[in-house]
Amino acid sequence: MKIITKNAKVFGVLLLIVTIIVVIGLAIRFFQIAGTKQVDGHNLTSATRAAFIQNQQxxxxxxxxxxxxxxxxxxxxxxxxxxxxxxxxxxxxxxxxxxxxxxxxxxxxxxxxxxxxxxxxxxxxxxxxxxxxxxxxxxxxxxxxxxxxxxxxxxxxxxxxxxxxxxxxxxxxxxxxGSVQSKENATTGQTKLxxxxxxxxxxxxxxSGKDGIKSYAGTTADGxxxxxxxxxxxxxxTLNSDLQNTLETKMDKLFSDTKPSGIVAVLAEAKTGRVLAASQRPNFDPNTKKGLQDEWQNLLTQGAFEPGSTMKGITLASAIETGNWQPNATFQSGTMLVDGKQINDFNKEMGVISYREGFWRSSNIAFAKTQQKMGANTWYKYLKKFKFLQSTNSGLLGEEKGSIAFNYPLEQANTAFGQGISVTPLQMVQAYSAIANDGKEVKPYFVDKISEADTGKVVKEGKTEVVANPIKKSTAQAVRKEMIDVVNQKTGTAREFDLRDAGYQVAAKTGTAQIAKNGRYLDGLSNAIHSVVVLAPEKDPQYIFYMAITAPQKFVDTEIQVTMNKLYRPLMLQALNSSTKAVKSKTTKVTVPDTVGKSIDSAKHTLSNRGLRVAVIGSSGKIKAQSLNPNQQALSNQLIILTAKDGNTLMPNMTGWSLTEVQEFAKMANINLNWTGSGYVTSQNVSATQQLGKWSNITVKLKQKE
Structure with missing residues (x-):
């Protein structure tokens, strides 16, 4: 039999008391943690959630x-x-x-x-x-x-x-x-453009926008x-697809015919600086990057080159502004010496001519002498006033500012006729805007607006910006008058760009710049940059056109200007012939109504009453889609393409449609399209109201408006 001593009893009582105290203490601590959710200053709920919650981009x-x-x-x-x-x-x-x-x-x-x-x-x-x-x-x-x-x-x-x-x-x-590249996030493994x-x-x-974070507590999203x-x-x-399509089509032909190392062309609104169409060759397919290896640079703002005689318009403006232009004075053309080195005219047989004739016949001697009259400091000051040798800040990355060799009298004289100075096409468009706008020089720009995708709220808007006032109104008008001679005179170098037969007087200046290699200028028309700048119409210019073709290896016409005109003429006439309509359209905008769910007749009636043209894919049932979203702003007389629920598609009368409109209809209707010409539809091989099957073939002919 086990005997329990007095000491053992005391020890047992003490142990029981200690146990009770510990249990009570733990209970108090438990309820304290449960109530405050804090442990040593740390939030227990947060710690637990952190272990349980997953974040997903x-x-x-x-x-x-x-x-x-x-x-x-x-x-x-x-x-x-x-x-x-x-x-x-x-x-x-x-x-x-x-x-x-x-x-x-x-x-x-x-x-x-x-x-x-x-x-x-x-x-x-x-x-x-x-x-x-x-x-x-x-x-x-x-x-x-x-x-x-x-x-x-x-x-x-x-x-x-x-x-x-x-x-x-x-x-x-x-x-x-432009184009994009894919970048993988090393942490999340997600690909972003x-x-x-x-x-x-x-x-x-x-x-790009901004990525969000989705947090999950287990499998439940934590809002x-x-x-x-x-x-x-x-x-x-700012690009106009109708004009852009014409430019691209003609650019392909010019590039194929002449086999140059490069071509660049741009059409801009003279008064606003909005670039309506711009392209270059070589170009590339941004979907596949095919062709990008042939030319990485954007030739509008990169790859600055010597402009040649198109610079003479700027020299002329500077000389008139400073009182150094004497149009009726005469000089001996052909050759002259500067610092013992020879400057030559392309045509050395012109003899003694006036400075005015020297401009329309593009005499280098006339402008070397004019630069000497102005003086090097004055001429350089006006180059800066016209914003050469600095970026136009168009917004495109990597834009070049150009360069100049201007240390010696020969170099200074050369720059007056566009050699020894490099420029970009955008700088030329900007500088000539001062001549077009009676002295106000405006910056070219490409972005009309940037808006939020979800709300439509405009977050950034392109606008006309006057960057300089290098010349007076009277000077600008005098320069344009001289530029008319370059077009109208029988010996004018821009006579091929004449549009008087179509009812428009234009002002222009051509250029032929020798290409330098290994410190010397190369000879021959295949080793030159051929360019033209046109202000149209002359009296109140609405458009500035600039084009340069570098080192053409084939000459399919008597003069390269004849070949260049095949691109310029249809593009400029398309712009000029629609200019009155375009101005009217800008003040006559309509809000696109919602026609989804309506009958075809009701939808057509609604849109026609708003001043919109209508074409329909399908022939029965309710409207299930429309090419422009409801409440979107559209131009008066713009084409809206409706898609009906059922029925066969009937061929519309496309007469007067632009190429862009025909292309959009063909894409939405799943039909194959072929076309010839440029401008607006004049005929179609499938008659109006004839039934079209899926992947039917249609051919349209386009022509510029007279």
Whole structure:
């Protein structure tokens, strides 16, 4: 029998008391933590949630790029990278998730991707690899190609998807609109698009938007902790797609005919600086980057070159402004010596002529002597006044400011006729705007506005900016008068650019600049930069056109100006013939009504009453879509294309339609389009009201308005 001593009893009582105290203390602490949710100053709820909550990036959608009338120039899409699983442990139940039949897989894939069957089979037959890819042939596959491969239901063939950019008009204004590149976030593994060049790069921060964060407590989204993504803003350019299409078509022909190293052309509004059309060759396809290796630079603002005699218009303006122009005085043309070195006229047989004639016949001697009268300091001051040797700050990245050799009298004389000084086309357009605008020099610009994609709120707006007043109104008018002679005189160098037969008097100046190589100027017309600047119409210029073609290797006409005119004339006439309408349209804007859900007749009646033209895809049922969104601003007489729910599409009467309108209808109606000419439709091979089937072929002929 066990005997419990007195000491043991005391110890037991003490142990019980201590235990009770500890339990009470723990209980108090427990209730304290439960009430305050604090441990040593740390928030227990936050710590627990931090261990339980997962954050996921919510990517912003990149903004779109539109032309001035709302036509999409850059949009978003998805591309796919193809891969094959070789790991035989990858199964879903008994279903294999790896490539089972390599021969069949190689055979079927070779019909779709740009890779031979044998090479695909070799890739699929590699040992000790769990997964393989197919190089460039399997990357950036379109939605259509992705679907074709998916439909094959090949075991072990799968894809990764990533955001991509699509450019519906392909090479159109490619260097100006630009392109993007994909960048992968090392932390999240997500791919994001970033502007590589052009407007895509210049406005990248606004186009990109801001990614959001989605927080999850377990599998439940935590709204309070999440931060919504702000989608990128939409950019509206000043480009007019109708004029741009004409320019692109004619540029292709000129580039093919003359085989030059490069061409650049730009048409801008003289009074505002808005660039309506601009292009260059070589260009590239921003969807594939094909052709980009031929020319990375945007020739509007980069690759500055010696302008040649188009600079004489600026020299003339400076001389008139400073009282150093004597149009009726005479001089001996042909050659002259400056510092013992010879300056030559292209035509050395002109003899003794007046300075006025020297301008219209483009005498280098006339302008070397004029520069000497002005003096080097005065001439240099006016070059700066006209904003040469500095960026136009157009907004495009990497814009060059040009350069000059101006240390010696010969160099100073050379710059007066456009040698020894380098400029960009945009600088020339800006400088000549002072001559067009009675002394006010305006900055060229490309962005009409940038607005929030979700709300339409304008966050940035392009506007006319007067950057200088280098000459008086009377001087500008006097220069334009002299430039008329360059066009109208029988020996004028710009006579090929005459538009009087179409009812327009224009003012122009041509240029032929020798190309320098290894410190010396090369001889021959194939080693020159041929350019022209035109102000139209002369009395109150609405447009400035500038074009330069570098080192043409083929001459298909008697003079290069004849060939250049084949691009200039249709483009300028298209702009001039629609200018009254365009001005009227700017003051006559209408709000697009919502016709979705209405009958065809009701929708047509509603739109016609708003002053809009209508074309319909389908012939029965309610309207299910319209080409312009409800409440969007449209120009009076603009074409709206409606899509009906049912019925066959009937061929509309396209007479008077622009090429852009015909292209949009063909795309929406799934028909094949061919065209000849430029401007507006004059005839069509399928008569109006004739039924069109899917992928029908139609051909239209276009012509400039007289």
């Amino acid at each position: 919510d990517p912003a959608t990149r903004g779109k790029i539109f032309d001035t009338n709302g036509k999409v120039l850059a949009d978003n899409t998805t591309t796919y990278n193809l891969y094959a699983v070789l790991d035989k442990t990858q199964k879903q139940g008994n279903k294999p998730l790896y490539v089972v039949d390599k021969e069949e897989t190689a055979e079927k894939l070779s019909r779709i991707i740009n890779m031979k069957r044998s090479k695909i089979y070799k890739i699929l037959s590699q040992k000790n690899l769990k997964q393989v890819e197919f190089g460039t042939a399997g990357k950036n596959l379109s939605i259509a190609v992705h679907k074709k491969i998916e439909d094959l239901k090949l075991s072990g063939i799968s894809f990764t998807a990533q955001p991509a950019r699509t450019y519906p008009n392909g090479r159109m204004a490619s260097h100006l609109i 970033s502007g590589l060049m052009g407007i895509e790069a210049a406005e990248n921060s606004l186009l 309070q902790a999440s931060e919504a993504a702000k989608n990128g803003d939409n950019v509206y350019l």
